Amino acid sequence: MDQATTSIEVANPPILGNIETKQLSKKQQKKMAKMARWLEGRKEKRIIEKARRKEKRAQLHATGVVIPKPVKKTMASSNCKIRVAVDMAYEDKMDERLIRNTIAQLNYCYAANRRAANPMQYYIINFNGFTKTIFESNKNNQNWDAYIVPDRLEDLWQKDEIVYLCAESETDIEVLDPGKVYVIGGLIDHNRYKGFCYEKAVANGFSTARLPIDKYMKMNSRKVLTINHVFEILLRFSETNSWIEALKVIPKRKGITFINSESAEENEPQDEDTGEKATLEDVSNGENSNNTPNC
């Protein structure tokens, strides 16, 4: 039998839709089954959590306590003026599937920002073409509290305001400054265009910075993160002023071990998918443990 593909039948996970599992390699089938289990688990967790909240509300209601719904802050009313822009200038480097994945990651960024007590100022720039058409075809993407514009970086901001985030930069980002705009490349390329955004940033004379991953953790994989993980790390830093806290966003599957933390228990990162915890080496190298919120 062909080593690469197999005719083993597995229960067709819902995410596969009409794709014939027979056409998938064993590895792909395993991956799909794992994802299906994770989706199932996530669904269950949500149902349990919803029921728990409902019960709590009912209990409080019975005792006459009325809890006002928290008022969600908009970007305009947010105390956080840190600007983060996703640069969507790379449509020509992606096929439709990757463009759709990029849009999904913009959605994750948006959801994280909306959940935040003080949302960051979220920009999606260079937004046009096919990407815009796909994005706008989803009615859930209307009326976003985000600045979605077709303009290029250099038309929106002064050069000295721009900090292009790139894994390849030699400079660690240290703080988030409301006077700067932090740019994330809106490119999913599975390592095909390694360093592409960095080269573009340097060619345009923009400052670049990388996340301070090496300073706080060992990682057994590429330090190139997804758009939404980078966004969420910045958001978490804006809330806690701690890179240790912020970098916990990185999923355990990236093979991470913190080399500096205040307390192993407190800093155990949760895997985004499974909720498993990562190992920590409790060796403090003196990060600001004050953790005063940035915003």
Ligand SMILES: C[S@@+](CC[C@H](N)C(=O)[O-])C[C@H]1O[C@@H](n2cnc3c(N)ncnc32)[C@H](O)[C@@H]1O
């Ligand atoms: C999936 S990566 C794109 C990789 C692409 N090959 C490139 O040239 O940037 C998406 C974006 O996330 C940001 N990013 C990812 N990992 C980063 C890191 N370790 N430090 C800073 N920014 C990072 C960069 O802005 C990057 O363009």
